[in-house]
Amino acid sequence: MSSTIAKPTARPVTPLGILAKKLETVVQEINQHPDLPESLVTQIHQAWRLAAGLDPYLEECTTQESPALAALSEKTATEAWSERFTQGATVRPLEQEMLSGHIEGQTLKMFVHMIKAKKVLEIGMFTGYSALAMAEALPQDGVLVACEVDPFAAEVAQAAFGESPDGGKIRVELGSALETLQKLAEAQESFDLVFIDADKKEYVAYFQMLLDTNLLAPTGFICVDNTLLQGEVYLPAQERTANGEAIAQFNQIVALDTRVEQVLLPLRDGLTIIRRR
Numbered sequence: 001m002s003s004t005i006a007k008p009t010a011r012p013v014t015p016l017g018i019l020a021k022k023l024e025t026v027v028q029e030i031n032q033h034p035d036l037p038e039s040l041v042t043q044i045h046q047a048w049r050l051a052a053g054l055d056p057y058l059e060e061c062t063t064q065e066s067p068a069l070a071a072l073s074e075k076t077a078t079e080a081w082s083e084r085f086t087q088g089a090t091v092r093p094l095e096q097e098m099l100s101g102h103i104e105g106q107t108l109k110m111f112v113h114m115i116k117a118k119k120v121l122e123i124g125m126f127t128g129y130s131a132l133a134m135a136e137a138l139p140q141d142g143v144l145v146a147c148e149v150d151p152f153a154a155e156v157a158q159a160a161f162g163e164s165p166d167g168g169k170i171r172v173e174l175g176s177a178l179e180t181l182q183k184l185a186e187a188q189e190s191f192d193l194v195f196i197d198a199d200k201k202e203y204v205a206y207f208q209m210l211l212d213t214n215l216l217a218p219t220g221f222i223c224v225d226n227t228l229l230q231g232e233v234y235l236p237a238q239e240r241t242a243n244g245e246a247i248a249q250f251n252q253i254v255a256l257d258t259r260v261e262q263v264l265l266p267l268r269d270g271l272t273i274i275r276r277r
């Protein structure tokens with residue numbers, strides 16, 4: 001059986017994407033009710049266009065991704081992830097929606113340029129989109145260490161890195177991220193930028209280890225993905241999933257930690273930037 005399937009449509013996984021989808025459903029429903037006041041119908045259509053139009057506009061106004069990143073995005077979108085999981089071939093369920101994508105990739109790439117990073121650590125590589133995006137901004141002697149636990153995702157990523165002129169800057173560490181962090185800390189490694197994007201329930205442990213060791217350089221930055229967790233962190237607590245609860249706790253722990261200052265940007269599913277005070 002082929003390992004690829006026809007490109008499935010990605011489900012919305014950001015607060016804005018979910019809102020736009022819900023408004024689209026409302027618009028379809030109100031179209032079945034010709035008796036509704038015209039002003040209400042107009043307002044709902046405007047709300048839907050306002051929400052649904054933002055992401056495409058951001059795409060339009062942001063520098064195009066490289067051919068290597070576009071190919072990686074396409075490869076990830078057409079992979080039969082659900083099939084791999086049911087066959088028990090993967091450690092944890094993976095899905096195409098995990099890929100950060102064009103806008104977030106370009107944002108991380110900009111950060112690497114802005115701070116002139118030479119050493120970057122990624123915790124949670126998946127098929128390598130954000131790793132490659134950041135590597136593209138590193139100087140020739142720059143290094144990106146990428147942690148990933150799933151062998152198949154790592155294989156897809158390594159193949160993509162082999163197709164890119166910047167792939168040689170990336171070193172993949174296959175295994176549990178916490179064990180890899182321990183190993184890197186013992187080897188006295190230190191990073192200018194760290195991107196956290198692995199197991200949400202381990203975010204606090206990653207954060208503490210980065211700060212308690214020299215893994216985060218004194219002037220380094222941590223970027224943390226999914227800190228809005230599809231809106232769950234600000235919606236009623238009793239409706240949260242385990243990941244939503246883990247991120248809500250993580251956000252609170254960071255906010256109370258006097259060693260750092262931080263900002264939560266509403267980019268995609270939430271991106272928190274943290275630095276040592």
Ligand SMILES: C[S@@+](CC[C@H](N)C(=O)[O-])C[C@H]1O[C@@H](n2cnc3c(N)ncnc32)[C@H](O)[C@@H]1O
Pocket residue numbers: 092094098099100101123124125126127128129130131147148149150153175176177178197198199202
């Ligand atoms: C959201 S995806 C990463 C997406 C990637 N940064 C990108 O932009 O395309 C999370 C990844 O973390 C990996 N992961 C989850 N738990 C992990 C752990 N404990 N150690 C290492 N990797 C882990 C998963 O296998 C998955 O590939």
